[in-house]
Amino acid sequence: MQRRTFIKGVTAASLMTVVSTGSAAKTRPSPIENSNILAGNEFFLDIGYTPVNFTGKKAVATTVNGQIPAPTLVWEEGETVTLHVTNRLKKTSSIHWHGIILPSGMDGVPGLSFDGIAPGETFTYRFKVQQHGTYWYHSHSGFQEQTGVYGAIIIKPKKKEPFRYDRDYAVVLSDWSDENPHTIYKKLKQMSHYYNFNRRTVGNFLDEVKEKGLSTAFSDRKMWNEMRMTDRDLSDVTGYTYTYLMNGNNPATQFKALFRRGEKVRLRFINASAMTFFDVRIPGLKMTVVAADGNHVKPVSIDEFRMGVAETYDVIVEPAAEKPYAIFAQSIDRSGYAMGTLTPDRSLLAEAPAMDPVPVLTHTDMGMEMDEGSMDHGGGMKCSSAMKMPKESMKKYKFSQMEAQKYPITELPMKRGVQTTMKAMSPRYRLDDPGAGLRSNGRKVLTYADLKNRYSTAKAKKPDREIILHLTGNMERYMWSINGIKYADSEPLRFYYGERIRVTFINDTMMNHPMHLHGMWSDLETGDDDHLVRKHTVIVQPGSKISYRINVDAKGRWAYHCHMLYHMAGMFREVRVT
DSSP states (O other), rough: HHHHHHHHHSSSSSSSOOOOOOTTTTTTOOOOOOOSSSEEEEEEEEEEEEESSSSSSSSEEEEEETTTSEEEEETTTTOEEEEEEEEOOOOOBEEEHHHHHHHOGGGGOOOBOOOOBBBTTTEEEEEEEOEEEEEEEESSTTTTTTTOOOEEEEEESOOOOOEEEEEEEEEEEEEESOOOOOOOOHHHHHHHTTOOOOOOHHHHHHHHHHHHHHHHHHHHHHHHHHHTTOOOOOOSTTTTEEEEEETOOOTOOOOEEEETTTTOOEEEEEEOSSOOOOEETTTOOOOOEEEEEEEEEEEEEEEEEEEEETOEEEEEESSSSOOOOOEEEEEETTTTTEEEEEEETTTOOOOOOOOOOOOOOOGGTTTTTTTTTOOTTTOOOOBBOOOOOOHHHHHHHHHHHHHHTSOEEEOOOOOOSOOOOOOOSSSSTTTTTOOOOTTTTTSSSSOOOGGOOOOOOOTSSSSSSEEEEEEEEEETTTTTETTBBOGGOOOOOOEHHHHHHEEEEEOOOOEEEEEEEESSEEEEEEEOOGGEEESSEEEOOEEEEEEEEEEOOOOOEEEEEEOOOTTTTSEEEEEOOO
């Protein structure tokens, strides 16, 4: 692994770029400083094949206008945009405008929104831009998102934003593999831990015996084996095959963001990866979070944040010295990282900080609460059925739990069988928990509990009903599902126009799942009902539950799914709004 990382580190990334421009009818200079920007209200986007070299080995990517990432699209709130998308591939393609509120026919999901874009055909998307902030776009066809079809969207607001900055950069994180994604998926189906090199060994067991004693170490290992789980199961696909990119640059070539001392720099982070959670920090600099998933939040000063696949965060930094700072995004399993440099001079590059230790999952991540002395000599485990939370979290959630008793709750049919080999025994809300690998690391890490809408939600309508959904899986056979039922065998979820729904997810698996609802906002309950934070993608941690509220204000057929690309085939539902 170290040798391979070194080889990739000294290899320059390259791709043949075809520059294409949008309509100049209303184009004006953009404050966004990234290259490959298209601004205006009419755009021409070509999806095609492009030779690339990120690892020292030639490969072929699927790209938009020959670029990875695709061109950054700059729109203006209130305008109508027209996007002509031509498919130059040999198979059907599509573009989904992630997090954008639009008519269902413009959403870009083959089989739900439209038929897809056939080879050689052009589809024209046209809709009014009803929001502002940081978003992104990607293919919703096959595995094309993995092979390069993704890019940033920046929407300028009508009104002046409630914070100041001097420079503005989009920072797109992604994971690249020279392997065909169909091959990756086939390997996962044959052996779910194929890419996981952090599994326990005999040597680990001997270390545990020294630390815990033979009986406890044996009981602990026996418990994990009986549940067919592993406490090292952090990522399905790792740096063994992935090269992690930042704005299309590998760690050797590095994306560079320029600044002058005293300036405030806005960094718009977008996790456009297929399967990777990133932990992001800039050693030596505090970051002030000002937006989540495109929506303004009350400013939060942090050192680090975790990004689920498809999430976006806007942060502002103010470098105090004229020196290079590392923009460091390590994968959740610590098998690699994406990196750029915030620098006063392009010739000055930052050094990568040391990577954190590989996280180990705990009983908390299994949805179990261990009482003191609960592990007996026979390996039995006593699980508390009570929901245990920090006192502050319990206080925050008291109102929401009381409210939940006032409206009907629907638990959809659950099928326990081949699709489900895991079950959280005591799932709980963990909004204050930064997650495995980030707990008590000496840095201030952002949690969902820190996020508060900048604008009051006190008068928002209370939910009419609640739907409870279990996220389920079988890691041995690499099957993912909702309520134990894969998408192919499922019935659509029925939402009714004008109602307000509370959705509660219970994660019965050991993996994080970033759940994304198309076409409607998710008002996340973080403990402050007066400032519900608005998101389009919500991480459901292992063994946990999470709730949010949805204004059902968009008729049509919508996708609802985990945004981990290789989970999506099973962990997917159609939502029908009538």
